[in-house]
Amino acid sequence: MNDWSWEYVGDIMPKLLDGLWVTVQATLLGSVAAFALGLVWAIALRSPTRWVTWPVGALVEFVRNTPLLVQLFFLFFVLPSWGLSFGPLTTGVIGLGLHYSTYTAEVYRAGIDAVPRGQWEAATALSLPRGRTWVAVILPQAFRRVVPALGNYVIAMFKDTPMLSAITVGDMLFQANSIGATTFDYMEPITVVGFLFLAISYPTSVLLRVLERRLVR
Amino acid sequence: MTGPLWELLFKGAWITVQLTLYSAALAAALAFGIGLARTSRLWIVRFLSGVYVEFFRGTSALVLMFWLFFALPLLGWQLAGLWAGTLALGLCYGAYGSEVVRGALQSVPAAQREAAVALSFSPWQRLRKVILPQAVPEMMPTFNNLLIELLKGTALASLLSIGELTFEAKLARLSTGESAQVYGIILVMYFVIAFVVTRVMRLLERRAKASVGRASLAGGGR
Numbered sequence: 321m322n323d324w325s326w327e328y329v330g331d332i333m334p335k336l337l338d339g340l341w342v343t344v345q346a347t348l349l350g351s352v353a354a355f356a357l358g359l360v361w362a363i364a365l366r367s368p369t370r371w372v373t374w375p376v377g378a379l380v381e382f383v384r385n386t387p388l389l390v391q392l393f394f395l396f397f398v399l400p401s402w403g404l405s406f407g408p409l410t411t412g413v414i415g416l417g418l419h420y421s422t423y424t425a426e427v428y429r430a431g432i433d434a435v436p437r438g439q440w441e442a443a444t445a446l447s448l449p450r451g452r453t454w455v456a457v458i459l460p461q462a463f464r465r466v467v468p469a470l471g472n473y474v475i476a477m478f479k480d481t482p483m484l485s486a487i488t489v490g491d492m493l494f495q496a497n498s499i500g501a502t503t504f505d506y507m508e509p510i511t512v513v514g515f516l517f518l519a520i521s522y523p524t525s526v527l528l529r530v531l532e533r534r535l536v537r
Numbered sequence: 538m539t540g541p542l543w544e545l546l547f548k549g550a551w552i553t554v555q556l557t558l559y560s561a562a563l564a565a566a567l568a569f570g571i572g573l574a575r576t577s578r579l580w581i582v583r584f585l586s587g588v589y590v591e592f593f594r595g596t597s598a599l600v601l602m603f604w605l606f607f608a609l610p611l612l613g614w615q616l617a618g619l620w621a622g623t624l625a626l627g628l629c630y631g632a633y634g635s636e637v638v639r640g641a642l643q644s645v646p647a648a649q650r651e652a653a654v655a656l657s658f659s660p661w662q663r664l665r666k667v668i669l670p671q672a673v674p675e676m677m678p679t680f681n682n683l684l685i686e687l688l689k690g691t692a693l694a695s696l697l698s699i700g701e702l703t704f705e706a707k708l709a710r711l712s713t714g715e716s717a718q719v720y721g722i723i724l725v726m727y728f729v730i731a732f733v734v735t736r737v738m739r740l741l742e743r744r745a746k747a748s749v750g751r752a753s754l755a756g757g758g759r
Contacts, residue, residue, distance in 0.1 A: 385685060385731040386724045387692035390703055394724065397716030479597040486696055493600055506607035514604055518595040525595070 329508050332499050336512055339495035346412055346491060347478045353417025354477070355470065358424025362432060363454065365425065384422040389483050391415050396487040412484040420477050427469040431462035468532035475521050475528070482513075492516065538718065542709045549705030550726055556619065556691045556701055557730075560626035561684060567631025572638025573664075586635070593632035599693045601625045606697050622694035630687045634680065641675035642668060670749050677742035684738060685731050692727075702726060 364376040383391070392415040399411060406414070435458050443453040485494035496513045500506035574586035593601070602625035605616055616624065645668050653663040695703035702723050710719045 382724075382728055385689075386727045387689040387703065389692040389695070390706070390720060390724055390727065393703070393706075394717070394720040397710065397720065401716065479595075480599075482597050482599040482603075483693070493597075493603065497603070500607060505611070506603075507611045510600065510604045510608045514596045514600045517597050517600060518592065522591060522595040 325508065328503075328505065329512060332496075332509055332512070335495045335499060336492055336509065336516065339490060339492035339513075340516060342409065342489060343478070343481045343491045346409060346416065346481050346484055346489065347474065349413040350416030350420065350477050350481075351470075351474045353413060354420035354424050354473065357417055357421035359428055361421060361425035362428035365429065366432065380422045380425055383419060388415065388419045388480060389486060391419055392483060392487050408484070408487050408489045412481075412487060412489045416477055416480065416484075420473055423473050423476075424470060427466050427473070428462065430469070431466035432458060434465050435461045464535055467535055468528050471528040471531065472525070475524055478521055478524075479517060538709075538713065538715070538722070542713065545705045545709055546702065546723060546726065549700060549702035549723075550730070552619075552700055553688075553691050553702040553727075554730065556622055556626075556694060556699070557684075557688050557734075559619075559623045560630065560691070561687055563623060563627025564630040564634050564683075564687065565680075567627060568634025568638050571631065571635035572642065575635065575639045576642055590632045590635055593629050594636075596629075598625060598629040598690055599696070601629060602693055602697065618694065618697040618699040621697055622691070622699055626687055626690050626694075630683055630690070633683055633686075637676050637679045637683070638672070641672040644675050645671045670745075674742065674745040674749060674751060677738065677745055681735060681738035681742070684734055688731055688734060689727070 361376055361380055364372050365380075367373055392412065395415050396408070396411050399406060439457055439461065440453070443457045448457070481491050482493035484491050485497060488494070492513045493510075496506070496509035499509045571586045571589055574582050575590070577583050577586075602622060605625050606618065606621040609616060609621075649667055649671065650663065653667040658666065691701060692703040694701055695707065698704060706719050706723045710716050713719065
């Protein structure tokens, strides 16, 4: 059994914090992508034409029911052969965004369903065009309800970013792994990474619970 | 894709199924144990089970898996990859599941508990004959979702070089160079497994509901 060395922890901390920055970047960019794409799916699924709802529904179901890690591999190895060359981080953000968009689509759907029917009818009565109904009437009311749920998926995504290390993104786990591979001592790096995740995700989820109580009555 | 490569993938799929079943069993046991502990009358039991839940929900499943596989040996325990994967997934999803159990237990009307007390049932009888039969149907839809999450989580174990589906796909890709094809195929395989899991869980849900008279077995639910 080896002893826990704080000196070692101090030495590796800068590298782990570099990794944390990459992790945070991936989470934020991935969230933006997931929020935008999810909204597109949610609105498309409300379309009156079956030619739109069916393929989008199938895509969402498929992406949601298959592993993110495999999707990341798929994108990482396949995009270049389709002539789309991105760096690992961009590929990772695309993967995270796509995967989580299928969850955020559900969140938006619930938020949209919670808007009273009378609002739709009122918009029709005022003969607002469809686009205007969405932007001016439905979405502002739906958004208030979806914020906490979207926040939960940001936390979930944050905890999923270690998968990006498998496609060579220099995130926290990647750094911890490469430190471990050179020093043959994985104990401190991986433990510290675990606690860094906890230190960020736990307070965030507590904050979200407070927010949820405020926003959703 | 040639015959041997397909064989490789099916072998991997079988290990994925095994890994899913083992970790689901562990997660279910933990979910019920911890979920019940969180409704305990003793504050220390509630507190400790709460710490467990917040800890394992707050950290990343993959980091936990790496910790069990790479860091634990330094403390003197070397786990085989399959067990490190099972333990990590079980601990992690057990924490999520316990919240589901707690929510479902709380959703049973208080009058049911009181009625059981009035009939002088023992706490164990109360739980087994009155509370759980009503709480379990509530849990089923969320458990279904969690099980799918767990199934997808098993792909992480490929990074510990367990020969499950994603790992075997890596080998197949290296030998053929057909990334799109190989990963496309296993995505479909995961989807098929998830589909089967969902169907089975729906069936169990209907049964659980029927057993407390909330849906008929023949009809498609309410």
